[in-house]
Amino acid sequence: MANATLPYSKPASGDVPDTTLADSGRRVFEIEREGLAAVAARIDGHFAAACRAMLACAGRVVCMGMGKSGHVARKIAATLASTGTPAFYVHPGEAGHGDLGMITDRDVVLALSYSGESDEILTLLPVLKRQGNLLIAMTGRPQSTMAREADLHLDVSVPAEACPLALAPTASTTASLAMGDALAVALLEARGFTSDDFARSHPAGALGRRLLLHIADVMHAGDDIPRVGADATLGDALLEMSRKRLGMTAVVDDDGRLLGLYTDGDLRRSLADPATDVRDTRIDRLMTRTPITIDADALAAEAAQLMETHKINALLVIDGERRVVGALNIHDLLRARVV
Structure with missing residues (x-):
């Protein structure tokens, strides 16, 4: 019996020239650089309003997101918490099954979804609104449901993803992460957060030792x-x-x-x-x-x-x-x- 011919076979790793791999890497940096530039150009009064809402928050900033947006939301929460803005991450899926009780009426909610149509987050919106939480949505679609329902919207849309299939979130997650960093740094500076303050939240690490040890x-x-x-x-x-x-x-x-x-x-x-x-x-x-x-x-x-x-x-x-x-x-x- 003759061997069947596969319609497609992946090239062996040795068949791809080093220059091709390097070109792919450089292309990703260029696409993501353009995406970041596009988002930076849109930082305006909406960004300032989001900062003011977090500064005025009597509770904590609750970050949430699904999938890759969830990973970014976790990092944003960690960065906020270590730079003077109390924050934590809540998984939207778990929130619908009891973890919503972790969010009080004094908290500000920062919800991430590039499509702005994450079912898990949309399910929570009526409850959050009824509880009186201020909602900041970070999406790539200003006309999405989340963007329209939010009190404040941060537009992180990018011209293109670095993934050539336009499937894997790449430039969009980088833009969302950078927006989170921008919020954290703006809040840090507004609070007058110092290196000593930073060290107190990092006592066990090398940074804490360098900043606290006399x-x-x-x-x-x-x-x-x-x-x-x-x-x-x-x-x-x-x-x-x-x-x-x-x-x-x-x-x-x-x-x-x-x-x-x-x-x-x-x-x-x-x-x-x-x-x-x-x-x-x-x-x-x-x-x-x-x-x-x-x-x-x-x-x-x-x-x-x-x-x-x-x-x-x-x-x-x-x-x-x-x-x-x-x-x-x-x-x-x-x-x-x-x-």
């Missing part, structure tokens, strides 16, 4: 600070450095004020000088008199930046009267996961 949280203080007097010998300084294990020692006056710094690097340079005697050479002859220092209230991330900029591995911490109140090195920042 020098005082990671530095060595009290008896753990390596320090010697100006009349100490190089040998005295080396003993102190060995005891405190920070690769340096502060040189201070009788009141604890900083006079200079001596480090492992200085030691290597000192030993290269045949005139240096470990037992007799005073440390104030060898120390760096104007070392890089930092304040205890500064962020630990600032210490990391200083070390990187000046190519150093340790810092002394001083107060307003130049008294040495702490010391830290790069290993302290590594343990704190700041770098």
Whole structure:
């Protein structure tokens, strides 16, 4: 029996030239760039009104959408929540089976559907209207049912999808995502949201550590600070450095004020000088008199930046009267996961 001939066979991956694949990728970026430009040109009073509605909201912004629009709505809710606008996502299908009870009459509803005809969302509209929720619809069809029924409409229509079959949401979901980001940033700026505010909602992540952790949280203080007097010998300084294990020692006056710094690097340079005697050479002859220092209230991330900029591995911490109140090195920042 002869083998049947298939009417269509997919090309093997090796049959597609690299240039063809690269051209496809570039075409997607171009189409989506044009889509974003089209949506940006339509940001006007409707956008401002949506922002004002969210700013005035006494409850939370409830984001919803089905399918790909649902994925975008989830991301918008997460971005809003992390930038100062309380928000969460509700699945429209589940809302019709009890989760609608999560939405109070104080909430603003942001509903996404590119067609504007999502059955699951349309089913909820009468209940939301009866409850008194302000509805912001984000669609690609200003004449759609959702757009007409909403209190405010944000038009995210794009000239074309990047998918050559015009089936998979591509440019349209990118436009909706960008509109959500635009809302979040506009609200962030209107609220005067700061980096400290952002860190408080991200305490467990790297961003939170970089924004919340201060020098005082990671530095060595009290008896753990390596320090010697100006009349100490190089040998005295080396003993102190060995005891405190920070690769340096502060040189201070009788009141604890900083006079200079001596480090492992200085030691290597000192030993290269045949005139240096470990037992007799005073440390104030060898120390760096104007070392890089930092304040205890500064962020630990600032210490990391200083070390990187000046190519150093340790810092002394001083107060307003130049008294040495702490010391830290790069290993302290590594343990704190700041770098």
